[in-house]
Amino acid sequence: MLKWIDIVKFTNSGNPVPAEKVVKTNEEWQKLLTAEQFRITRLKGTERSYSSEMCSLFEPGKYACVCCGTLLFDAAEKFESGTGWPSFTQPVSENAIAYNKDVSHGMMRVETVCNTCDAHLGHVFPDGPKPGGLRYCMNAVALKKVESDERKATFGGGCFWCTEAVFTLLKGVSRVESGYSGGRIDNPTYREVCSGLTGHAEVIEVTYNPGEISYADLLRIHLSTHNPTTLNRQGADAGTQYRSSIFYRNDEEKAIAQNVIAEMQPFYEDTIVTEIVPFEHFYKAEEYHQDYYANNAQEGYCQAVIDPKLKKFKELFKSRLKDTQDTAITKHE
Structure with a gap:
């Protein structure tokens, strides 16, 4: 999660x-863009406030750069x-946007541009909501809405190395x-x-397509691939950080x-x-924890703990596996 100190570092370093x-x-850009899009994105213009209905649209989806289509x-x-x-x-990612000092209008601001094509997007300020505290104030003209069926789900089931290894393989x-x-x-x-002492649980955040796998099926797999009956413990891992958890994002998911x-x-x-608790924030773990099993399959913990879990998972949910993953699992069994 980016914070203001990260923005300052990018801007200065x-x-x-x-x-x-x-x-x-x-x-070339003029041939691809409308006059207003060109003025905003290539000439660093600013649109009139409240001039776009995008301000009041909050339905699921993604927003891309109007110039090059990069997801932002x-x-x-x-x-x-x-x-x-x-x-x-x-x-959407740390490297989606670049940051420049802007001393126009007699003040110091941080300009945001598309990191792919340098399109001017707007500015970022340190007065946003917690926990990141950032407000990316964007020109609506610089963005285009991209429909997306993707949803996110957050689960805790003990060590996140194990749960990540399981859910990565699902269609x-x-x-x-x-x-x-x-x-x-x-x-x-x-x-x-x-x-x-922090009260946090080790969790995974799953990005999935509900047209291919339902939230209910994700939960069934979650409850079948760890022990949901042991309080604050999974095997030898003990502590509240290993508790079995489901973080719901709305009343439908809770039900x-x-x-x-x-x-x-x-x-x-x-x-x-x-x-079963309401979702508030997901804090991505340090980079060495990401794709841990894929990068460390020969380590002792992976062979002793994760390999047997994956073998059982594969037997129970073979029809749910991505076709390209079958051989990837087999070679570690």
């Missing part, structure tokens, strides 16, 4: 490396700032990230979470979670103690 660069002349923001990070311009708390799942949720402090570190737990309870002799 160099921007993140983009996935690609798109370079065109102004004449997720609607889940959009909020009502009361400024008259669409506002977001975070970009309909496009991304799984390890992180922390449910605690009392912002941007916790792994060491802080392991102390058990589904309650129904799935009731459905799964007869399969367990002991009572399911999985907590």
Whole structure:
């Protein structure tokens, strides 16, 4: 999660490396853009406040650069700032946007541009909502709405190395990230979470397509691939950070979670103690935790703990596996 200190570092010390660069002349851009799009994005203009209905649109989807189509923001990070311009708390990725000092109008501001094509987007300010505290104040003309069926789900089921390894293999799942949720402090570190004092659980954030796999089925798999009846413990891992959790984003997800737990309870002799709590924030874990099993399959923990879990998962949910992953699992068994 980016914070103001990160923006300052990018502005002063160099921007993140983009996935690609798109370079065109102004004449080429003029042929592709409307006059207003060109004025805003290529000539660093500013649209009139409250001039776009985008300010009041909050349905699911993504927002891309109107010039090059690079994805910049997720609607889940959009909020009502009361400024008259669409506002977001975070970009979709750290390297989606670049930052420049702007001393125009007699003040010091930080300009945001598309990191792919250098299109002027707007500015970023340190007065946004917690936990990141950022407000990306964007010109609506610089963005285009991209419809997306993707949804996010957040689960805790013990060590996130294990849960990430399982959910990465599912059809309909496009991304799984390890992180922390449910605690009392912002941007916790792994060491802080392991102390058990932050209140955070080790969790995964699953990005999935509900047209391919339902939220209910994700929950069924979640409850079948860890022990939901042990309080604050998974195997040898003990502590509140290893608690079994479902973080719901709306009342519908809460009801589904309650129904799935009731459905799964007869399969367990002991009572399911999985907590069902409202989702607040997901803090991505340190980079070395991401794709941990894929990058460390020969390590002792992976072979002793994760390999048997994946073998059982594969037997139970073979029809749910991505076709390209079958051989990837087999070679570690």
